[in-house]
Amino acid sequence: MSLKEESGRVELKNCIRNPGFDDADAAENTGSDPGERQESATVKLDTDEEYNQLQPYAGMPKEVLLLYSTRARYRVPREILFWLTVCCMLALLAVTITVIALSPRCLSWWQVSPVYQVYLRSFKDSDGDGVGDLRGIKEKLDHFLELHIKSVWISPFYRSPMKDFGYDVEDFQDVDPLFGSMKDLDDLLAEMHNKGLKLIMDFIPNHTSDRHRWFNLSRNRDPLYEDYYIWADCNVTSPKPNNWVSVFGNSSWTYDDFRGQCYLHQFLKEQPDLNLRNPRVRQEIIDIIHFWLAKGVDGFRMDAVKHILEASHLRDEPQVDPNKPPELITTEWDLYHDYTTSQVGLHDLLREFRAEMDVYSREPGNYRFMATESYDYQEVDKTMMYYGTPLLKESDFPFNFYLLDLPQNISGWWAKHLVDLWMTNMPRGKWPNWVVGNHDRSRISSSAGKIYIRAINMMLLTLPGTPTTYYGEEIGMENINITKSQMQDPAGKYNMSASRDPERSPMQWNGDMNAGFNNKTNITWLPVHPDYQTVNVEAQMKDEGSVLSQYRSLNRLRQSELPFQRGWFCYILADTNVFSYLRELDGHKRAYLMVINFGKQSATTDLSSIQELPADLKVLMSTNPVNDGKLFQKSRILTEPGEGLMMQYSTYTRFHPNHPAECFVSEKACYMETIDILYKC
Ligand code: GLC
Ligand code: MG
Secondary structure, three states: OOOOOEOOEOOHHHHHHOHHHHHHHHHHHHOOOHHHHHHHHHHHHHOHHHHHOOOOOOOOOHHHHHHHHOOHHHHHHHHHHHHHHHHHHHHHHHHHHHHHHHOOOOOOHHHHOOEEEEOHHHHOOOOOOOOOOHHHHHHOHHHHHHHOOOEEEEOOOEEOOOOOOOOOOOEEEEEOOOOOOHHHHHHHHHHHHHOOOEEEEEEOOOEOOOOOHHHHHHHOOOOOOOOOEOEEOOOOOOOOOOOOEOOOOOEOEEEEOOOOEEEEOOOOOOOOEEOOOOHHHHHHHHHHHHHHHHHOOOEEEEOOHHHOOOOOOOOOOOEOOOOOOHHHOOOHHHEOOOOOOOOOOHHHHHHHHHHHHHHOOOOOOOOOEEEEOOOOOOOHHHHHHHHEOOOOEOOOEEOOOHHHHHHHHOOHHHHHHHHHHHHHHOOOOOOOEEOOOEOOEOOHHHHOOHHHHHHHHHHHHHOOOEEEEEOOOOOOOOOOOOOHHHOOOOHHHHOHHHOOHHHHOOOOOOOOHHHHOOOOOOOOOOOOOHHHHOOOHHHHHHOOOOHHHHHHHHHHHHHHOHHHHHOEEEEEEEOOOEEEEEEEOOOOOEEEEEEEEOOOOOEEEOOOOOOOOOOEEEEEEEOOHHHOOOEEEOOOEEEOOOOEEEEEEEOOOOOHHHOHHHEEOOOOOEEEOOOOEEEOO
């Protein structure tokens, strides 16, 4: 390659030709003596003049480069650039810190989506044995996606003799063959994660099955397992250790002739209570938590937590009616459960479990969720304890069962009363949740009346916090009628009205045989509801005005509209018929007014005294699709019984600043419309 001299620019060739540099380089490379090197330097100085006429070029030797870089022409821009870079970096850092400091916490997956409860026996039977199974759920995962559901709680699938349909666990680390195999579970979990779904499983720390290995060893007084359960002296003929009764009725003590003592069971006699005061038992529970979390399960619904500890003194519980003969004390309603529920130490235990779960929550997007189940009825403050404290985390939320009482007195003010019970008692900043049905309680469409199902779904999906949906609620499934011979639930044995079978009937997928729950045989473990020809997923998917279509649109809206996700929730009105509230977010133009008629009559609601509302309100969605798009004056909003209206309006005038006592917010944030961001405020 020939290197040329072009228009006064000296290229590499000239440089190489320079004797001074050749010699200096050579001296360095060969390590020749210092005298010789000095001579070369002199030669170099002599040639400075020559270099001064050169222009800078790539690959130029250091000395020549230095000659240029000190000139103002090069130095000043360089310094300007340097300081500009420093300033930009600092500005960037400041902006980043400000953005981080001002950004509200992101909502977690269990806050964004409703929790959908799958009662496994009844959801989908893949192998035609009449009982739902894990593969069945896997076949139906798209159903959740269609409903815009992300979190799915599956009732117990542990190995079990099924006395209480899986709530009597024989092996906490195995899957019952009736539901499939561990491989099926792994496949289901992987597929759920692929589809962006989270799996919450049932966790039963209070008791095991009487067929569990630990119980066997305990009956045998194996020294390590002797105190795994709660044993007390008694014999076949002598009285029970005390008057405690089981949730399912009759004494909670059963004599075990093998060990010659009585054991405690707060549920069935086949469900002996574990002794969680024993550190070894606690460690077993923690090991099981690790086992499932390591598998990748996303959370637990902690079963029957208020029963976890009992008073060690085993004294009689006080009778509700002190005059009742002791032999007639047979139901849980006959006693005040001072010694068998909510004992001191219970929350320490749950917090210990929570801390174990947090270890697995650290990876981003991998938060492990905990919900607790405790029916505390009149004692709502006891339920709120499960939220933990600002410093000690416990459950993300205790299930809120108060709306299950809605049918007792269905009306606008009763709905508000039940909602308010939670909102006013919930610790500040915690996240609410709403339950209207589960595998232990009558379906609300049956107990409240079918006409209210849409209104109830609408309320659930527009209240602040996480709604739960018991399978079938999205299509308005109702209880089935059960004859004595069809009865499956052991809880119904003592008292048929306590049977939980009616709300556990097979999911209604389509109008085919067995409602599409299975199609291989004609058996289903419980009868299918006779209305399945019309009340089923397939039919309702095709019908835009169906309960299902409404559920889908409401849930889509709930997840896309910021006022529903993180906005204020304010009461507007509650009377015999109507419960009305609004959802608004500071800085967000769109706000939503809900007017829901839980009464038995048509109502004309006058909201003219609410100045913050515009004079005219347009219905974005009614539970009666005929009224979609209708315009109401705020002084005359008409609703029919069981009708819910969602009205969207645009304003920057906010209701909550003038009515702080009527309003709540959990994760407060404000919206900046111009740049479409949320910030702490
Ligand atoms: C919970 C379950 C219920 C079960 C009981 C005993 O309350 O929801 O179905 O029977 O615990 O485990
Ligand atoms: Mg217990």
